[in-house]
Amino acid sequence: MATVTVEVHGRPYAVGCADGQEARVRDLAAQFHERVQGVADQVGQVGDVRLFLMAALMLADELQEAKRQAGPQFQARAKAAPTPAPAAPPSDGVAEALNAVAARIEKIVQTI
16 A cells, blocks of 8 residues: 655645555645635635535535436446446545545544
8 A cells, every 4th residue: 555645725644545546646636635725715714624625515516416417328327337346446546545534634623
């Protein structure tokens, strides 16, 4: 397992990920950082946890809208598609990274 240090809103975060997924995690963190900065520009400094939550909700909303726009045909194909055997898919590293960030956010919340 690899560890990547990413910066979001001026703070470094160590994130674990699958070997070979380091660049992907850095790219995702950079996208998230941009979203957090956009939220901060709109609402001001309300604390990292709230900024992260707002950015995450905006991303979740975009994902839900994209799924809705994909239409029932896409959703039916996705449900009908056979589930691949779990053989270390590339998203494992992303899931691990998100879990690590979530754990870090939980620690921050406990200190507030």
